Amino acid sequence: MIGIKNNLSPITYRRIGNFRKNKRAFISLRLFLVLFIITLISEFLINDKPILAFYKGELLFPTVVDYPEEKFGGFLAVTDYRDPFISDEIIRNGWMIWPIVRYHYKTINYELPVPAPSPPSFLLDKETRCQNYSLGIDDRRCTIWNWNWLGTDDQGRDVLARLAYGFRISIIFGLLLTILSSAIGIFMGAIQGFFGGLTDLITQRFIEIWNSIPSLYLLIIISAVITPSFWLLLFILLLFSWVSLVGVVRAEFLRSRNFEYVLAAHALGVSNMKIMFKHLLPNAMVATLTFLPFILNGSIVTLTSLDFLGFGMPPGSASLGELLAQGKNNIHAPWLGLTSFFGIAILLSLLIFIGEGVRDAFDPRKVFVD
16 A cells, blocks of 8 residues: 555545545445446357357357358258257367357347246256257266256246346446446536526526426336437437436535635636536546445436336346346246345345445545554
8 A cells, every 4th residue: 555655635535544444445445346347348258159169170159259150061051059950060070168158148049958948947956957859868968067056037038148147237227327427417506606696597497397206107208109228328318317316516616616726716817617526526526426336226226126127228138137026026026026125135235335435535534544
């Protein structure tokens, strides 16, 4: 920490120290980053395509490039590398390196030993797991690499794959919505608080009217008319989520705009924008940053709720809400409900713990002892 301390201001160093001292928040941050990084590279860890293949002297990258099946002696436009004909053809003329889990979130397992939704493979005996394979229980396709570790949903899709990809979509959606809504909210709050008067009055009345619009009902109506997509959902939710930080920033600017250093900057001819975003905004960011993890949490919960109700991502998309709905609709398959519940609970708990750590780090009453 000595080298870091020399490059940071005492206040920043104290805040970082306070956050690191909060073991629960610090461990949660590290665990969250590990899970997020793993899901970011899901195509190389959880996929129905090989990471790397060598066929007839040519090095192939199936996860990056879509090769037609005719390249391997077939006739389809899209290659199914799990097809025994294709996999045997490649192995006879080269080799393949598979991901840890050989399922994509869209992959349907047509060789399930029991009707879908099927339980996790490790809960089944070997004969039951392999009864659909033509070569019997010694078939190499009947190994742990082809297991459904968390079972399948009612369409025969791997639950672990859908959980990983849904985790990634939820985080990316939440981060984008949080960043964009915070940027708009901070700007609007700064304009209100700095200029005050009629500007503040008109903007505040507009926000009150805007907040009275039932955003969920509006989103349901739009989803009934237009097929929802990632960017459409993001845009609609952004229209109503930007007001969450306006009040905090507005209050901080109203409190600080008449301080002596602000009046001195006005007297020296400094522009309003420079005063707002160079001198006043850093003070407002202290309160703003403590809210960001909780806004991120709310964004993820909103997307999950919409997917659960059927008004979120397009059908077939990997989604924590859709997985939760599968658990509700298939009470006889408890692995679906348990997986979705613990997946969502762990994600939200990690973000809450991180938010608490950030809040304590900016608390001036907390003193880090080196």
